[in-house]
Amino acid sequence: MKEKINVSEIFGSHVFNDSVMKARLPKAVYKDLKKTIEEGTELNPAIADVVANEMKEWAIEKGATHYTHWFQPLTGVTAEKHDAFINPTDDGKVLLEFSGKELIKGEPDASSFPSGGLRATFEARGYTAWDCTSPAFIKETDNACILCIPTAFCSYKGEALDKKTPLLRSMQALDIQTTRLLNVLGNKNVKRVSTSVGPEQEYFLVDEEKYKQRKDLIFTGRTLFGAMPPKGQEMDDHYFGIIKPRIEGFMKDLNIEAWKLGISAKTEHNEVAPAQHELAPIYNSNNVATDHNQLLMETMRRVARRHGLKCLLHEKPFAGINGSGKHNNWSMVTNEGKNLLDPGKTPHENQQFLLILASIIAAVDKHADLLRMSASTPGNDHRLGANEAPPAIISIFLGDQLEDVVKQLVTRGEATESKHGDKLASGVHSLPAFEKDATDRNRTSPFAFTGNKFEFRMVGSTQSISDPNVVLNTIVADVFADVCDRLEKVEGGVEAVAMEAHEITKELLTQHQRVIFNGNGYSDEWVAEAERRGLPNLHSMVDAIPTLTTDKAVKMFEKFGVYTKEELESRVEVLYEQYSNTINIEGLATLDIAKKQIVPAVMKYQRKLANGVAELKTVGVDSSVQEKLLEDITANLKDLFAAINKLEADIPEAQALESEAQARCYHDTIFTDMSAVREPADKLEMLVAKEDWPMPSYGDLIFEV
Template sequence: MKEKTNVTEIFGMNVFNDSVMKARLPKAVYKDLKKTIEEGTELNPAIADVVANEMKEWAIEKGATHYTHWFQPLTGVTAEKHDAFISPTDDGKVLMEFSGKELIKGEPDASSFPSGGLRATFEARGYTAWDCTSPAFIKETPNSTVLCIPTAFCSYTGEALDKKTPLLRSMQALDIQATRLLHLLGNDSVKSVTTSVGAEQEYFLVDKEKYLQRKDLIFTGRTLFGAMPPKGQEMDDHYFGTIRERIEGFMKDLNIEAWKLGITAKTEHNEVAPAQHELAPIYDSNNVATDHNQLLMETMKRVAERHGLKCLLHEKPFAGINGSGKHNNWSMVTNEGKNLLDPGKTPHENQQFLLILASIIKAVDEHADLLRMSASTPGNDHRLGANEAPPAIISIFLGEQLEDVVKQLVTRGEATRSKKGDKLASGVHSLPEFEKDATDRNRTSPFAFTGNKFEFRMVGSTQSISDPNVILNTIVADVFADVCDQLEKVADDPKAVEMEAHELTKQMLTEHQRIIFNGNGYSEEWIKEAERRGLPNLKSMVDAIPTLVTDKSIKMFEKFGVFTKAELESRAEILFEQYAQTINIEALATLDIAKKQIVPAVMKYQKQLADSVAVLKETGVDTSVQEALLGDITDNLKEMYGAIGVLAEDEAKAKAMDEDVEKQARYYHDTIFADMSAVRQPADKLEMLVAKEDWPMPSYGDLIFEV
């Protein structure tokens, strides 16, 4: 008999959410805290002790003995330090206490996290600060129950050392400029604008026992060797296919854990590649959605262990089949619940929407390089541009309806119509007729308008979605500010504001229409066309990182207080270091596996085959087949061993470049990466020549089909 799950009862049960606060906090305290959360007013320190005590009592009722300031350093994963609620008494016992000071401020060691030179090793002090806009939660594992308090992480001198602080700054910047714009357009009742985000998470599941036999997966998260099996994804039979029972069990438990944490896990399905899956939540505020995505990735890994599985979040764990992304669905919503990216039924008449749309188009065109950088990881370099993900060239897909409206504005100066969706004609009388959307979708577009939001599809599956959203929020705020500056010149005359908004819309669309592309982003023709249009094509992470520290970028980020120049320079240094370190680990793992596993296994098989040839020759049997096979093995082994020597030599050179992180990262990209491929190519050929039982690790077929 199936165990029943009442979703409405368990949803949010481990979250110190609004309903819990309303029930437990004194009315005045609740009202004060609610004002800070909703309006961004300064937190009243006087209420902290009351909130902390009720949070502690609630957590203890849930079985918690410890609390932690849960934060997101520049490692890209979360961090936590557990402190018990205990406080000793004079009689040798303890009280369970938690003060407002402990809630508001923590002090982890700042020197042991990446800082890019912002903190010296001897300068250890850093602070975590309570982010009351993201609710505290209980993290339950088989061995502990901990109260987690989402926090920002800053250095002693105030620089952001985390992913949350810049995100909150960028949200604030966009809120100010978007609200300012709406007021100029006559929407005086709007008090605030928040960004709303939904992050679709792709991932792979493989058998844990097989995973533990693959050193490459253990050390790097991806396979460094592996011949393609007879079948990959070419039949398209895994996508949306029937979910296997073992995976269903994982998904069921994952949903329950996510729902307990208030994560609105909504959609689950098999993805394109074998063993690949996706989970998509319902939209939430940008900050909460970012916290939830970090928490979801962690929960996926933990739940997978229960089912004897390993969850792989790497962008490209297997060569030859699709990798994993994280589609970042982004929109803006007023405090009154109005989605500013909803075009309505007649977009050509919606002046506010068209002005906002034109502003976003301008922002993406002017800062395409930054947006590309925000989706940069070493793993994503394998994925972007392949026939599975958007190309490395940023473009915007608007769809037929909006593209037609834009064309009318650019060519005629006025838009007088909007295309409508036709009825779906299936040709089957018993199937209901319904109206189609006014436009199709484009899965090859990096930045696609999908009805009432933009879907940024380049983001890598391992990434924190803070990075792309910081960029998106800031570049849009920047254009909104420029638009507001122009509108304010005629603000005394509503009619003049309307006319100026119309002219600005036409101007921005005309000057930045080059970024709009509704065609096939995978085609060679588009690469040539994009070059003709002057669009940047940053093919790798190391090409994209410098865009962070251009004069244009520094000026914009400092204007809105999102990053200082020092913070940007530190992040560029960290990204170069992370790239170099990632490829360094992959190179060392390649050498380790090749020398200690593959070469000995091949030599052993080679000897067996040579002995067999000798025995058969003595009996007068034709050994031409065996000798041909032995020759192929010998040739590939020789090629592989030579490539190992080159990789080892170049790896030593790469390590010696550590005084110049950018030069080192580029060497790893240009040289070491090619060296690793040179080792892999003959190794993968050898896998097809050596008997399966003599090959030292599970094959691709074992990993992706036997789950």
Template sequence: MSEKRSVSEMFGCNVFNDSVMRERLPKAVYKDLKKTIEEGTELNPAIADVVANEMKEWALEKGATHFTHWFQPMTGVTAEKHDAFITPTENGKVLLEFSGKELIKGEPDASSFPSGGLRATFEARGYTAWDCTSPAFIKETPDSTILCIPTAFCSYTGEALDKKTPLLRSMQALDIQATRLLHLLGKKNVKNVNTSVGPEQEYFLVDKEKYLQRKDLIFTGRTLFGAMPPKGQEMDDHYFGIIRERIGKFMKELNEESWKLGITAKTQHNEVAPAQHELAPIYATNNIATDHNQLLMETMRRVAERQGLKCLLHEKPFKGINGSGKHNNWSIVTNTGKNLLEPGDTPHDNQQFLLILSAIIKAVDEHADLLRMAASTPGNDHRLGANEAPPAIISIFLGEQLEDVVKQLVTRGEATRSKHGDKLASGVHTLPDFEKDATDRNRTSPFAFTGNKFEFRMVGSTQSISDPNVVLNTIVADALSEVCDELEKVEGDLQDVMMEAHELTKRMLTDHQRVIFNGDGYSDAWVKEAERRGLPNIKSMVEAIPALITEKSVKMFEKFGVFTEAELESRAEILFEQYAQTINIEALATLDIAKKQIVPAVMKYQKTLADSVAVLKATGMDTDVQESLLGDITENLKKLYTAIGILESETDKAQSIKDMNEQARFYHDVVFGCMNAVREPADKLEMLVAKEDWPMPSYGDLIFEV
């Protein structure tokens, strides 16, 4: 088993990675494929048969019997259809074959995946296309071993039906514009530019047996009922605390399974809330990081099952304690290894960095509504703006050093100095003094510069990181394109271009400084200040979705070939539908649990209490306490039953609305509030009914008994 193998032996053992390709492919084929992967050149179909055969032989040696085109439809999860390697022969036997055609193209049924009107139900044909920039891998389960080939998924008429295709398009757009800019700035040796991403993944672990007693967790991924236990996260003792043995065992197996798949699982720790944890990988190319994050979430769930646990990835599985996010650490890197967001020791005179930084600030300011939309899920509506997550207002944290440089450029037209960190002296002789960073961190900022990258902290824990990165890549490509347009007008040599770049930097910082905010994003004062600055405060998913289909957004996405107008409209429709379906399921689950579990349990306890009162009265004993408790239970039961009736009626109304936009808004504005009205008396009743008579495990059972 894996315990006997070193990490270096284990890492990437189930990946058809560069070292495997170099070893198994003919030199000419390897060189051709490598050029496509690294430089983005067109794939040579002539090499497909050779690659497919070697991939098959490698997979067979690993015990694989089937292959699948692994893709990411707009459901937000992954999809796969398994095909065996067998081909029948005339003598009743089979050959094990895998052709280049099968590698390059697959044909899953497209009719049952979300398409937002791009495909009618009877129009079933869709295609998967091999993405050779993300390596194939072996997925091992107790029942099967499958060769998985990462693919894009599109319709018969060519529209993107997945998360990968727009991401690859956006990466290409940013590559073209960033390379164009660098050439204008004299960096002719740069051939291409990639975005690099490291997504931190937060999650909860609960006992599987207790999970199976909670219908709300089973149906919706979050608790629809639950009174707070006496202790939550108030003592801050879970954060970075000692990892319990059972959780440590899960983390060990998760690391091993991740490493086999080439996922660079690096950091693990307990998060702020009880039963909450985090895993962070090392950076990877945007496309691979996205594939890895999807695989990681799937692996977390699978490993948890084997350990008798359940992994909860919902943004807010428990009311009243911190929810889970997925911090998307994003940077831009050239093929020469240069991080374009590395400010250096003296950022004030790093003109290339300041120009790119100011373009990003411009992009975020001009498209704040799109960035907010990119972090929108029904679950994230519970989280954004709460104490563990950024507010719904998009702003940029730069830190003291860069904020000072920006201020110099805006007010004086020149930056002549950069602040530096002082020595940090502990006051203990045996502890070394060390250099402080020039900038502190800001956990309340949704988009924070953290040394050599931007951390987009709004992203929800269940989300594919494709969505936020498609937006980030495209809006920055748009800003860089405008910069290039201006610089290309310059007549003169490189020095003249750099002078114009300096002027452009000052102009962009002056025009877009309103989005820079280094203060407390949780404060009420910031909400008022943001309104004064004219920054949007988009509080919910249904308010955010229309940003996709504004004239400004459509024009930008079409300009760079990331989305067509039809693809954007389809995605908006899908998002409205997903929101409505999510709240509908939650409403129906609320009704099911309240009517079939909570009300009967309360009535049974109510009768027991009433019988007790009668017996005590018959003996002449004082029953004031029992009658007071019985009165509280009766009052809250009446409130609960009334609220159930209203929720039932409003859910029926919501289901009858045909327009998807209107329906989603009704679920948000009306149904969601009715669900809370059911929950309020139910949670009070949980505190009044004896624990052994309550029909489901409590919050305390779920988050402390793992």
């Protein structure tokens, strides 16, 4: 009999959440801390010792021996330094202690993490500061049990060296401007607005033993070589298909581990590509959702190992089949629990919603380049624009209903009706009749309205969702601020404000309607149409990086205190370095595998064939087939060797460059060289006998799980 899982009992059991704090903290301390968490007021340092002691006692009860300030440096992954609770006493024993000072502040080495020039090597001091808005948690592995305290990471001078600090700043900026907007529109009860995010996570699972035989996966997270198998995803039979028992076991354990950490893992299914899957959580606050997604990726990798699997989070682990993204579902919620992106049943009458919608459309159009940058990774360059992910061109899908309302406002100045979904016409009497949604969905759109939220579909599967949400929060706050500046000058009361809000809505939609596109984002016609409209088309990460330090971007980020100019410049340098390092590793891995594995294997098979040809000729048997195969192998081996030599010559030239010049060289030259090496190698895989090929094939990896 299978063990019964009590979800309600295990959910959040490893989290120092609100119910735990309420039960363990003195009422006054709990009330004080709760106010900081909910209202964003300054933390009262006087309560830190009490909170720290109770947090320690709770963690020890759970089996923890150490604590860590858990933070998210510019590497894009998480970092932690473990300290034991022990404090030696004079009698040779120890006390288990954890002070408020230790809770509030930590000091990792700031010079050892990417800083883009903000920190010199000799400037080592940096601080982690307790983020009480994201609850502490217990991370339990096979070998350790650690109390993890989510923190922000800043330099000695206060510069943000992490992903969390700018995110918290952007959430604060959007809160202030959205609350300001709602108040001027007459909603005086709104005191706070938070962003709510639900990131869907796509990933691949492959057999760990086969993974270990692929140096490219080990070094880079993606396959640098591999011929397509006879079958890929063209039968569409994997998407939502029956989940294999081994994968079910992984998903079961993953859910349990996620639920313990308070991650509301909700939906799981097979994705489009063989061996590809998805997990989607329920929405959470922007900050907590970001922390949870980082935790989830780490947990996926750890749980996969228990099942003899390897979890691949790279955006494009296999050429020729769908890659992985992370759809960032974004909305705004007031302190009263109202979703500001809910259009209601009659959107044409919902003036507040229409003004917010028009502002978001304007924000996306004005700052499309920054949004594109926020979804840029070396891996995502393989994915964006292919028939599996949105194009690199930013556009907004509104659906038939809202697009029609927008057209009414732009052409007639008034919207008098809203389209509604009719009944589902299945043609089968026994099937239930229900009202369809007012609009279809569009999976080719990078930024799509999906009922009561926007889904930013460009984000890469390995990314921290901090980057896209920092940009999204800030650009929307920017337009809201401009709208508020106008509305707050209006005299004549609520009706006059409403009339001006209506005029602003029409103006924004008229000026920025070019970014609205409901059609096929994959088509060549859209690329041409987008160019005609003047929409930016930044093809690669290297093309997108400079958008961070345009005068427009610097002015906006500094206005809302999200980034300083120096922080933006530092991130540009970090991104160039990350791109160059990534492609450099891929280039070196390509050489390593080609020279040490593929070429020797092909030469060995070549000799085997040549010997076979000689033997056949000796006995007078026709050897023309073997000779033709040998000829093809020899020709491709020659092409492979020439491509290897070019890549080997070009890498040192790229390594000698710096910053943008180096990144562009890796993009334009080294990446092209790698493709030139791969082409004959993949042809050779189809010519050499399987038992003589030095690594598992695509078919072995994606179908044998």
